Amino acid sequence: MKDKKTGIKSLRIFKWIGSVLLVQLILINISAAFHAYSLTHYYDDDKVRNQQPSQGKPFLRTWRMMTGKKLARSLIQYYPTIPYDTVLLTTANGKKLEAWYMKADSAKGTVILFHGLGSNKGNVSGEAFEFNSFGYNTMLVDIRAHGNSEGIVNSIGYKESEEVKLAYDHILKKGEKNIVLWGMSLGAVIITKAIWQYDLKPQKIILEMPFDRMQDHIRARSRISGFPGEPFGFFVTFWTGIEQGYWGYGHKTSRYVKNINCPVLLQWGNSDEYVLKEETDRIFASLKSPKKKLEIYEGVGHTPLVSVNQLKWDETVTEFLNDN
8 A cells, every 4th residue: 555655656756747847848949939030030120239238127138038139130331442333132032132243453253252140241341352452353242131131031041042142143144254252150151051052163162160050050159148058059950940941950061061072261260169170170071172271260269360360361362262
């Protein structure tokens, strides 16, 4: 009789523990779904842009922790100091993308530049100026939901590969034969995805600090915000994919680069808090190209490399571009 009572009590405890774990799992997934939505939507709203930390407001702090912070569309603050043309590209769903095109005298080719997540084409004008000084035409593209391009949703690089295809085709139609693709962070990721998806044939590509797996990127954002990387990274990756219509765990730069055959320059700073060494090593090892180079910048974080060490950047990039 005593054993029977003990068994019933144990069963109740297990049921209670199971109920608690189930509730926690449900809450984690609800929170992850909210965070996935927040990470992929950008608002052209000054209230969002100027929102202040909810210090001293327990409910707001808890709510933001549960749902994530709203993101503001990036505003263009830097413009080219040389003449440029504004180009409009149109996505398959009718969204207008804005780009700048700048000519160089006796151009050796054209470099198409893609900015990172939450940035815009104005923020890569420094790199564009350097490429112009090297004798290349340049085209700077605002990816969807950034800068002056239309849209409010960004899929963290999965669908934005279309931007690369549109820009590449635009330059190709000009009769350009020497097309170089350059991208920073998310811009580098979408270049690799576009080559994998559309079988583009650029002459060379330069990738600066791309993340490998989307889960790596979300884990890094969580880590930098002071939260554990897991299970946040796992669940938000799942819900981001579900909400955006793709399998989040398959969104991997190291997968896409296996289709790259042209020369590749991969650059990364060893103090990068967003992209870890193991990610960079995986990407470099997966590159199929027989002509590939990894350049590491000592003591540099997730920031434009040219602005931190212009001399090294210029020397490395010009050597890569001039190497036949």
